[in-house]
Amino acid sequence: MLTLKCSKCKGKLFRYLKIGKGEVLKCYKDRITDKFNIEERGECLVCSVCGNKIGVDKGDYYSMVSKSFKYRGAKENKQR
Numbered sequence: 001m002l003t004l005k006c007s008k009c010k011g012k013l014f015r016y017l018k019i020g021k022g023e024v025l026k027c028y029k030d031r032i033t034d035k036f037n038i039e040e041r042g043e044c045l046v047c048s049v050c051g052n053k054i055g056v057d058k059g060d061y062y063s064m065v066s067k068s069f070k071y072r073g074a075k076e077n078k079q080r
């Protein structure tokens with residue numbers, strides 16, 4: 001489970017179940033478990049504290065803006 005934070009204001013964004021290795025380029029909506037300071041504005045996913053653009057809604061997933069957030073936590077390598 002990863003916890004994503006806004007790189008601008010350091011606010012917690014959401015928790016995400018990452019499966020597989022590699023960078024977080026997409027976040028699938030059904031793997032977002034807890035939402036904190038995050039909201040949708042039109043097609044964009046933004047930090048509700050500072051308005052930083054975090055990603056773009058692509059239907060089943062968000063295409064993430066990699067410089068807009070940081071994350072910590074363990075990546076899952078196996079499907080449970």
Ligand SMILES: [Zn+2]
Nearest residue numbers: 006009047050
């Ligand atoms: Zn922010």
